[in-house]
Amino acid sequence: MTGFGILVIALLVFGLIVLLAMVKTVPQGYAWTVESFGRYTRTLTPGLNILIPFVERIGRKLNMMEQVLDIPTQEVITRDNASVAADGVAFYQVLDAAAAAYEVSGLENAILNLVMTNLRSVMGSMDLDDLLSNRDAISEKILRVADQAANSWGIKITRIEIKDINPPRDLVDSMARQMKAEREKRAEVLEAEGQRNAKILRAEGDKQAQILQAEGLREAAFREAEARERLAEAEATATRVVSEAIAAGSVQALNYFVAQKYTEALGKLASANNQRVILMPLEAASLIGSIGGIAELARASFPDATGAGSAASAASRTRVPNTQGAAGGGTGFMAPSRGVPPRENSGE
Numbered sequence: 001m002t003g004f005g006i007l008v009i010a011l012l013v014f015g016l017i018v019l020l021a022m023v024k025t026v027p028q029g030y031a032w033t034v035e036s037f038g039r040y041t042r043t044l045t046p047g048l049n050i051l052i053p054f055v056e057r058i059g060r061k062l063n064m065m066e067q068v069l070d071i072p073t074q075e076v077i078t079r080d081n082a083s084v085a086a087d088g089v090a091f092y093q094v095l096d097a098a099a100a101a102y103e104v105s106g107l108e109n110a111i112l113n114l115v116m117t118n119l120r121s122v123m124g125s126m127d128l129d130d131l132l133s134n135r136d137a138i139s140e141k142i143l144r145v146a147d148q149a150a151n152s153w154g155i156k157i158t159r160i161e162i163k164d165i166n167p168p169r170d171l172v173d174s175m176a177r178q179m180k181a182e183r184e185k186r187a188e189v190l191e192a193e194g195q196r197n198a199k200i201l202r203a204e205g206d207k208q209a210q211i212l213q214a215e216g217l218r219e220a221a222f223r224e225a226e227a228r229e230r231l232a233e234a235e236a237t238a239t240r241v242v243s244e245a246i247a248a249g250s251v252q253a254l255n256y257f258v259a260q261k262y263t264e265a266l267g268k269l270a271s272a273n274n275q276r277v278i279l280m281p282l283e284a285a286s287l288i289g290s291i292g293g294i295a296e297l298a299r300a301s302f303p304d305a306t307g308a309g310s311a312a313s314a315a316s317r318t319r320v321p322n323t324q325g326a327a328g329g330g331t332g333f334m335a336p337s338r339g340v341p342p343r344e345n346s347g348e
Helices: 003-022 097-102 107-124 128-133 135-153 169-247 251-270 284-301 306-317
Strands: 023-026 030-036 039-044 047-050 056-063 067-077 083-094 155-166
Touching: 003 023, 023 030, 030 097, 039 056, 039 097, 056 097, 067 107, 083 107, 083 135, 097 135, 107 135, 107 155, 128 135, 135 155
Parallel strands: none
Antiparallel strands: 023 047, 030 039, 030 056, 067 083, 083 155
């Protein structure tokens, strides 16, 4: 091989090296910094980029996608002197490649220590009960402080999540007993309230029932008094009519009144539950005579009813002997007829 051939090969190799140094392809989601004689000059974006050979070179290759950083478990003393173990995760994204490359050394280590420090600070300023029930508030406080501190690094901390908060075992048992006692207390309170409400409702129901019963009794008494008043008015009217008839000289009215009361009294004696046989002097003629007087009244009131009036008149003119004169010493009488006064029994 001649010297000319060697020179051609050397030039080809040199041209290939220069080409490789000039052309750079940046993948999507990344950003490369460019340094010129050790000083940052610019940032290469994804795609094909051209550098000045032997003057510019690639400085740092940074991932611009959102990344996850695990926060290791660490012991935290709360404000009420309870020891808990907590861990979490942090999400961050590089927004400024130059600042992330040249403003901080060890980017992930810096973010990790920043989040851990703020986590201990925030959780240490809270009581255990608030710590266990306010994870969202804890994450928000840590995120606000850490993001503000990492802003100068060209970093955006998007989220911080607390994964686990583990109190000591004896403290967990105490909390379980406390929760059980609290729930039992709530159950007893609810049961007591239910019994009280039930008693109140029953009392209200009894009250309403008594009110309704009293109103019913009052209404019944009012109706009964009204009925008695009407009955008294009817009796007064009947008595007045009979009295007027007697005052007018009608003996039949008096016979009607006496026969009615006499018949009612006999009915009450016969309907007694404790009587099987009734032995008493009974003047049948008196009762029949009274009935005759009733017939005379009816014939006087209804003169057109000839058939019924004739039968009643015949019964009134019938002479009834004294059936108990000898035994009871009673007196018999002839049933009165119209215009004829009653006669005493001749056999007396």
